[in-house]
Amino acid sequence: MFVPLPRLAFALLGVLLAQVVLVGRAVAQDLEIHVIDVDQGSCIYVQGPNGTRVLIDGGAPGFGPTITSYLTSIGVTDLDYSIVSHYDADHCGGTDEVFAAGWTPNVAAWDRGDFLPSTLTQEVQYKAAAGALRVTPAVGATIALGGGAQIECIAINGQHATGTVTVVGTSQEENGLCLAVLVRHGDFEFYVGGDLTAGGNGTADVEGPVSANVGQIDALVMSHHGSVTSSSTAAIANFDPSFVAVSAGVGAGFGHPTKTICNRFNSTTNCRPILSTTRGNQGSPSPTQAGAFTSADGTFVLASDGVGFTVTTPTGLETAYTCHENPGTTPAAGDLVISEFLVDPVGSSDDFGEWIEVTNTTGGDLDLFGCKVRSGATTINIDSHLLVRAGEYVVIGVDGVRQRNGNVLVDICLPFEQFALPNGTGWVELLTPSFASIDRVDWGGANISADPGVADERIDRFAPSSVANFTDAVTAWGTGDLGTPGVVNDADVPPLVGTTLALTTVPQIGTQAIFQLSSPQNPGQVYIFNLSSGIFPGINYLGVTLPLNADAVFLSYLFHPGWFGSLDFNGERTIAVPIKNNPNLIGSGAFFAFMVLQFDFQLFAYLPIQASNPVYMQIQG
Numbered sequence: 001m002f003v004p005l006p007r008l009a010f011a012l013l014g015v016l017l018a019q020v021v022l023v024g025r026a027v028a029q030d031l032e033i034h035v036i037d038v039d040q041g042s043c044i045y046v047q048g049p050n051g052t053r054v055l056i057d058g059g060a061p062g063f064g065p066t067i068t069s070y071l072t073s074i075g076v077t078d079l080d081y082s083i084v085s086h087y088d089a090d091h092c093g094g095t096d097e098v099f100a101a102g103w104t105p106n107v108a109a110w111d112r113g114d115f116l117p118s119t120l121t122q123e124v125q126y127k128a129a130a131g132a133l134r135v136t137p138a139v140g141a142t143i144a145l146g147g148g149a150q151i152e153c154i155a156i157n158g159q160h161a162t163g164t165v166t167v168v169g170t171s172q173e174e175n176g177l178c179l180a181v182l183v184r185h186g187d188f189e190f191y192v193g194g195d196l197t198a199g200g201n202g203t204a205d206v207e208g209p210v211s212a213n214v215g216q217i218d219a220l221v222m223s224h225h226g227s228v229t230s231s232s233t234a235a236i237a238n239f240d241p242s243f244v245a246v247s248a249g250v251g252a253g254f255g256h257p258t259k260t261i262c263n264r265f266n267s268t269t270n271c272r273p274i275l276s277t278t279r280g281n282q283g284s285p286s287p288t289q290a291g292a293f294t295s296a297d298g299t300f301v302l303a304s305d306g307v308g309f310t311v312t313t314p315t316g317l318e319t320a321y322t323c324h325e326n327p328g329t330t331p332a333a334g335d336l337v338i339s340e341f342l343v344d345p346v347g348s349s350d351d352f353g354e355w356i357e358v359t360n361t362t363g364g365d366l367d368l369f370g371c372k373v374r375s376g377a378t379t380i381n382i383d384s385h386l387l388v389r390a391g392e393y394v395v396i397g398v399d400g401v402r403q404r405n406g407n408v409l410v411d412i413c414l415p416f417e418q419f420a421l422p423n424g425t426g427w428v429e430l431l432t433p434s435f436a437s438i439d440r441v442d443w444g445g446a447n448i449s450a451d452p453g454v455a456d457e458r459i460d461r462f463a464p465s466s467v468a469n470f471t472d473a474v475t476a477w478g479t480g481d482l483g484t485p486g487v488v489n490d491a492d493v494p495p496l497v498g499t500t501l502a503l504t505t506v507p508q509i510g511t512q513a514i515f516q517l518s519s520p521q522n523p524g525q526v527y528i529f530n531l532s533s534g535i536f537p538g539i540n541y542l543g544v545t546l547p548l549n550a551d552a553v554f555l556s557y558l559f560h561p562g563w564f565g566s567l568d569f570n571g572e573r574t575i576a577v578p579i580k581n582n583p584n585l586i587g588s589g590a591f592f593a594f595m596v597l598q599f600d601f602q603l604f605a606y607l608p609i610q611a612s613n614p615v616y617m618q619i620q621g
Contacts, residue, residue, distance in 0.1 A: 031149050031185035032536075033302040035221065036070055037277040038063045040249025040256070041090035044192060044221065045071065046183055050146020054081040055098065055105075056181070056192055057091040061122060064097020070299060071103070073534040073551065079103050081143055082130070083151070084111040085194025086178045087123035096122075096129035109133040110143075112179045115157045116168065137179070149185035149306075154210055155196060156180070161213045171202035172229060178206075182214060186306020187323035191220035191239060198223070198232035207231070211238035218309065218323050218385075219243040219302060222265070226257025226280075226290075236264050242321050242369075242384040243311060245300070246276035246293060255281055259290035259416065266292035266415050270383040271373075273319070273412050275300060275311060279401045291352075291416030294400030294409070301536060308387070316535055316547060316591060316614030317486070319394070319411050320365070320387040328367030328387055335362050336388065336430055337439045338465065339458045340473070340489055343421040346453035347479030348406040354421045355397035355408055356428055357485050359461050360388040368394075368412075370433030375426060378419050386412065391498070395486045407478030408485045423450070441465045455483030457491045499596055499610040507617050510581030515592060515615070520571040522596045522609055528564050529575055529594040530557050535614045544608035546595045553590055567596070579619060589618035 034045040038059030045067075046054040053076060058067060082105045084092045092111075113136030117123070127134065137153040139161055144150055154160065156179045158167040167176035175195035183190040191214065197203035207223060207230055220241050223230035225248040244265050248256040257280055266272050274293035277300070298314035308322040322328045336358050345353030356373075360366050365387045373380045373396060388394050398420065399405045400413035421428060425444030432438055443450040448470045450456060455473040463469045471491050473482040484490060487502065499519040507513040517527060532548040539546045548554055557563060562575040577592075579585065593614045597606040 030303045030305050031145065031183070031188065033183065033190055034070075034074070035245050035247060035277060035300050035302070036067060037299045038066060038094065038247065039251075039278065040225070040254065040281070041094070042085070042194065042221070042225070042247045043067055043094070045076070046145070046151065047076075048145025048147070048149050049185065052081070052143070052145045053079050054083060054143060054145075054151060055079050055095075055103075056083045057085055057194065058082075058095030058098050059093065060090040061093035061097070063094040064101060067094060067098055068101045068103060073549070074536045075549070079105045080107050081105050082109045083179065083181060084109070084126060085180070085192070086112060086174050087118065087120065087126065088174055088195060089120075089122040091194060092126045093122040096125045099129040104129075105133060108135045110135050110137050110153070110179065112136065112156050112177055116173065116177065145185070147185070147306075149183075152182045152184065154180050154182050154214060155193070155206060158204065158206055160206065160210045162209060165204050165206045165209065167204045167206065170197075170204040172197060175224060175229065176204040176206055180210060182217070185304050187218075187325040188304040188306055188309055189214075189217040189219075190302065191217055193221075193223040193230070195224040195227075196230060198230045198235050200227070200229040200232065203229045205232065207235045211235040214239065216240045216324055218321065219245065221245040221247060222257060222261065225254070226261045227254070228258055228260050231261045231264060233264055240383070241272065242324065242386065243302075243309075244272055244274040245302075246274060246280075248276055248278060248280045250278045250281055253281060255290075257290055257293065262290045262292040263416060266413065268378070268415050268418050269381050271380045271412065271415060272384045273386060275313070279403055291399050291401070292413055294411075294413050295402055297402065312535075313409070315409065315616040317409055320389060322367060322385045322387055324385055327369060327385060328365055330432060331366040331368075331371065331438055332432065333436065333438055335360065335366055335438065337361055337458060337461050338428065338430065338441045339393065339461055340455050340483060340485065341421070341428065341441060342455040342481060342483055342485075343426065343443060343450045344423045344452045345406055345481050347481040348404055350420065350423070351417070352399035352401070352405040353408070353481070355395055355410065355485055356421075357393050357395050358388065358430065359393050360390055361461050363390050365389050371438070372431035372433075372435065373414070373419070373428065374431060375419065375421055375428040379431075380414055380419055382412065384412075393486050402478075406481055411486075439465060441470070453481045455481065455485070457484070457489040459491045461492070499612045501592060501594055501612040501615050503592070503615050503617055506620060507579060508620050509579055509583065509585055512576040512578050513617055515575045515577065517567065517573040517575065517594050517612070518571060519567060519596045519610065519612075522598070523567060523569045523571040525567055525571075525609065526564070526597045526599075526606060527567055527573065527594050528597070529592070530554055530563055531590045531592045533590055535591050535593075541595070541608050544595065544611055546611045547593045547614040548591060583621070585619045586621045587618065589616055591616050
């Protein structure tokens with residue numbers, strides 16, 4: 001006999017809330033790196049496997065409340081360490097505000113000391129707030145994060161592991177004196193250099209020897225927000241990362257990240273995913289505007305188990321990587337297929353809106369390192385250990401800024417202005433590292449029809465790339481083009497099996513947001529549906545994590561119509577969420593997700609089966 005749903009709801013609520021995994025000292029396993037959106041500034045929160053909490057830089061003056069609000073939303077209540085890379089306002093200006101709000105570090109506040117001090121307000125205020133907690137680390141000093149993970153000082157005031165660079169008397173002295181660190185966990189390494197200079201615009205080249213000392217790493221944050229003063233060609237070659245993060249502002253007027261640096265990190269021979277907290281401050285039109293990166297439009301999170309790592313965007317999209325010491329399986333012919341493509345967008349220009357979707361047809365993860373994307377005379381080499389999970393997708397696009405590419409979230413942004421899918425007649429092909437064909441699609445003439453504003457969808461992902469195996473997309477996406485980039489195709493046969501959540505309407509004030517719950521392998525099972533302001537660390541119930549937090553938003557939605565119930569016999573359910581007709585709600589948003597459960601007669605309890613992906617809903621006018 002099944003437990004009645006009202007009684008079940010109360011029981012599950014108690015269990016779920018009791019199982020909330022707070023980010024704190026009791027949490028173990030993964031290293032987390034949160035690249036916090038502070039516009040034109042830098043702030044990175046690091047949490048070790050043993051829960052040690054470190055804040056690297058504090059953004060510009062006025063961003064302290066932004067930082068503490070974010071930390072509170074993920075369950076962090078205090079800090080163990082702080083690190084200030086240097087005394088420029090956009091790196092240390094908000095740190096004293098964080099301290100004043102009760103977040104003074106429990107152990108120590110690392111900074112570059114009093115070498116060449118100034119009387120600038122932000123430097124004086126930070127030093128006064130840090131007080132006796134200040135520590136000037138030597139090169140090689142470390143902060144233990146648990147499980148063998150650590151943060152190591154690799155440069156300070158021009159000093160590095162194999163010598164000292166003279167910074168005094170060069171351009172941008174303060175940047176050249178940066179305290180740079182390397183975050184390690186197992187095979188995973190992440191570099192944070194602040195605004196460390198590399199010889200551009202008359203600056204001292206400190207990043208060159210530092211990168212030579214460190215060698216290849218897995219990920220980094222662009223120094224100086226993507227300015228030409230940092231990230232020299234030699235430094236990038238030494239680091240050779242699989243993933244690049246950027247913290248840059250929209251309205252600051254600096255033009256970060258610059259086109260020059262984005263093109264250095266992401267080129268035809270070395271195509272790497274770049275993810276920025278914002279769309280950046282770009283000139284228009286080309287050649288001043290930059291591309292080659294994806295805009296997260298908010299804070300994003302890296303998490304590593306020491307073997308590989310994931311990157312999760314504010315919308316909940318997760319991309320997986322393996323560390324370069326642990327290469328994954330290289331795809332063979334048919335292992336990856338081009339499951340959808342758009343060659344002639346009308347909701348954006350061809351320069352920004354063209355994309356292809358690639359699906360893994362195998363039962364294991366596939367490593368894209370060394371694989372190629374070719375169309376016509378242009379071949380792009382993927383220089384990243386990005387994984388395509390079994391049965392999942394990646395979207396490869398010519399541009400990753402959603403405000404201009406048709407609102408497509410791109411996993412791999414191709415080198416800017418270096419790749420195009422021709423209208424009329426053309427083709428695109430995926431190749432192995434040895435140039436063997438993995439999959440190819442042709443359009444135009446007697447081939448697949450590529451109509452303006454309409455993506456072509458593969459019908460059967462296990463069948464060849466023939467005309468008969470493609471059809472026009474029918475779902476409107478973003479700015480009006482038809483297609484389903486990165487989600488289940490309208491035409492998928494056989495359908496992809498999974499527990500998924502989709503927002504099927506535009507969420508506007510005074511209307512209802514319609515959500516489609518789908519778990520076709522679990523017809524008739526019980527679900528719990530809710531929302532929250534954040535998705536980290538999530539609610540863990542017997543090993544299955546619901547990607548929502550038990551925050552005030554979550555609690556306020558309990559017992560609203562549709563928050564729990566049963567899926568129908570197709571494993572689906574449609575839920576309407578009313579949105580008040582209040583203009584103050586425009587621009588606000590929340591994450592939604594659901595969990596499927598089944599009744600265990602031996603334990604006489606409901607046990608979790610799967611949780612859906614989170615979906616971020618932002619209310620529009």
